[in-house]
Amino acid sequence: MKWLIWRQHRMDAALLAAVFALTALALVPNALDMHHLFTVSGVDDCLQTKRSGCQSVFLQDIADGYQPYINNVVPWLVALPAAAGLFLGAPLLAREYEQGTWQLAWSQSVPRTRWLRTKVFAAGAGVLLTSCALSWLVTWWFSADAKVKGRLDMAFSVQGLVFPAHTLFAFAAGAVAGAYLRRTLAAMAATFAAYLVVRVPVETQLRMHLLPPRQVTLDPTAENVQALQPGPQDRILGHGLVGPDGHRLSKVEADTLAAGMPREEWPGYLHRHGLKDWYEYQPGDRFWTLQAIEAGLFIALTAVLLTVLVIRIRRRAI
Structure with a gap:
């Protein structure tokens, strides 16, 4: 056989x-x-x-x-x-x-x-x-x-x-x-x-x-913010802005805020208004x-x- x-x-x-x-x-x-x-x-x-x-x-x-x-x-x-x-x-x-x-x-x-x-x-x-x-x-x-x-x-x-x-x-x-x-x-x-x-x-x-994806919320003016952000080996699943009340801004709302604003002023503006960056991602080491x-x-x-x-x-x- x-x-x-x-x-x-x-x-x-x-x-x-x-x-x-x-x-x-x-x-x-x-x-x-x-x-x-x-x-x-x-x-x-x-x-x-x-x-x-x-x-x-x-x-x-x-x-x-x-x-x-x-x-x-x-x-x-x-x-x-x-x-x-x-x-x-x-x-x-x-x-x-x-x-x-x-x-x-x-x-x-x-x-x-x-x-x-x-x-x-x-x-x-x-x-x-x-x-x-x-x-x-x-x-x-x-x-x-x-x-x-x-x-x-x-x-x-x-x-x-x-x-x-x-x-x-x-x-x-x-x-x-x-x-x-x-x-x-x-x-x-x-x-x-x-x-x-x-x-x-x-x-x-x-x-x-x-x-479960890892989530992190960061103040853009923090000294170590780049070290805490997802790296190039990580897979970012979501990214945006979150207000002081925990509400995540839509892409339209974020684009409206950023319209006409110089890039170098962006972190300071977010900090003054209590806005932070949020990331949802899978770490590369997984x-x-x-x-x-x-x-x-x-x-x-x-x-x-x-x-x-x-x-x-x-x-x-x-």
Whole structure:
């Protein structure tokens, strides 16, 4: 049976190897250049001494030479988990039904549950190993940039623990869709829809609230106000003005106050009228905690999907 499954999925294995090889070919030279820039610009030493303004030179070089490359590569990487569900998960069982090979597999001495377990484990192991390798590669690629700008940005989804968890979830969703719909194209469409229904709300609404955001209110004339403000590695979720009564001014109210006022007079005006800056943000040092929570959520959903898949195969009559 193992030999048969290898024969069935050897092209999938070749596809996974090709995806990793092409991604490495695209990222490694760029990563080496970016890490070299980080070293020669002196930003690493500057950050270790905790001096202010360390990131200015590095960020300008990133914006000029590397940001367009990052902006083009990251969306492609974000799409890879969905692609695993569409092209590896959805056909896993749907193709068996379409070609009728399931009838041969279920009529042998091997129980259908063992047949399913072996197929899913073999394909899933390849998907998991490849996604882990890609996640490690991308995390290393971003490591220099992350020391300056943090990791809580658009690249959060393609680093650390989250990327393999997203990929496994998409793969499991595809396998379940194939078991129920029994047509590859229909299963692919259902997989894509299910993936978006879960992924988009998590990324846009839930992710930065998996832990309670930190809030701080600051007098703009305080001597240490810059040290207390969120840093470049933090993810700012909200920012504005708050009055002495605790009322947060709307953007229109704040813009009305600032209209025509010289920038250097702004802190003094706020202080005289009892107005303060407020920030709501996720600290950059929560990256791995947020990664673990979100990855755990998707792993739990994957376990539910695999349980549904096993029940479906066990109960389906030949």
